Amino acid sequence: MLRIALTKGRVEKKFIPLLQRCNIDCQPLIDKQRRLIINLGDQYQIILVKGEDVCTYLRKGAVDLGVVGSDVLEEQGADEQVNELLDLNTGRCQFIVASKSDFDWNQPRRKVIGTKYPNVARRWFASQGEDVEIIKIAGSVELAPLTGLADAIVDLTETGTTLRVNHLVVHDWLDVITSRLVANPVALKQKRDEIFTLTNQLRQAMEEEYDEDLRKVTE
Template identity: 80%
Template sequence: MLKIALTKGRVEDKLIPLLEKCGIDCTPLINKKRKLIITLADQYQFILVKGEDVCTYLRTGTADLGVVGSDILAEQDALEQVDELLDLGTGRCQFIVASKQGFDWNQPQRKVIGTKYPEVARRYFTQLGEDVEIIKISGSVELAPLTGLADAIVDLTETGTTLRVNHLVVHDWLDVITSRLVANPVALKQKRREIFQLVDQLNQVVEENEYENI
C-alpha cells in the first residue's frame, strides 16, 4: 500500500477529481468527516497534513509520496531531498512582488519586504543584488504596505483581485505555482512499480485536462 501525505484543503479538493478520473473511488476521502488517515481502493493510504509538513513525512519515511504546492517546495528548497514526479497542474497561482502604487523602487533606502515566504523573497532579491530586510508575516500579507510595516510584499496571487481591491500593483511576476506529486527517494526505489503505475494514470488525466483546456 502506498502512503501519501496529502496537503489538506485546496490541494486535497483539487486532487480528488483527478483520482476519480483514474477510476479510484474517492468516497471515503470526500466523506472523511474528521478522519485524518483515509484508505482508498485498498491501495492508497492518504495522510492529511499541512503543506509545510509534507516533506517532513517524506524525509522520515512516514510517507512514500506527497502532494503539495510548489510554493512550499520552493520555500523549503525541498527538491534536494525529495523527487518531483509530476506537475498536476492544479491550484495554479503565481508568486508576485507588489507594492502601493507610486512606490519608488529606485530609492536608495534599504527596502522592507513582508512575506509568508522569506526564503523565496531572499533568493529573489539576492539575484537582483539587493540587500533588503525581510519580515515574515503569517496573516494577510497585503496589510504590510498598507500599514507601513513594509514597503512591498512577495506573495501568491491567483486572480489579482485582492491586490486590486487593496490598491496594490504588481512590480514583478515570479514562478507559476501548481500542485506537485513528489516522492521519498527510498520509496521510489522500493515501490517503483506501484508508484509509477499511479504516476502514469495521473499523467494521462493531466494531459487530457490540458487538451480539453486548449
C-alpha cells in the first residue's frame, strides 16, 4: 500500500478528480467527514496534512508520496530532500510582490516586506540586488502595507481579487505555483513499480483532461 500525504483543502479538492480519472474510487475521501487517514481500496492510504508538513512526513519516512504546492517546496528548499515526480498543473497561482499604489519603489531606505514566505522573498530581493527587512506574517498578509507594518508584501494570488479589494497593486510577478507529486527517496527505491505506475496513470489522466478541454474549445 502506498501512503500519500495530501495537502488539505484546495490541493486536495483539485487532486481528487485526477485520482478518479485513474479509476480510483475516491468516495471514502470525499465522504471523509473528520477523518485524517483514509484508505482508497487496498492500494492507497491518504493522510491529510497541512502543506507545510508534507515534506516532514516524507523526510521521516512516514509516507511514500506527497502532494503539495510548489510554493511550499520553494519556501522549504525541499528540492534536495524529496524527489519531484510530476507537475500536476493544478492549484495554479503565482507569487507576486505588491504594495499600495503610492509606494515609491525608488526611495533609498531599506524596504520592509511582509510575507508568509520569508525565504522566497529574501531570495527574490537578493536577486534584485536589494537587502530588505522581512517580517513573517501568518495571517492576512494584505494588512501589512495597509497598516504601515510593511512597505510591500510577497504573497500568492490566483485571481488578484483580494489585492484589488484591498487597494494593492502588483509591482512584479515571480514564479508560477502548481501542485506537485513528490516522493520519499527511500520509498522511490523500495516501491518503485507501484510509485511509477501511479505516476504514469496521473500523467495519462492529465493528458486526457487536456485533450477533452481542447476538443471543447475547437467544437
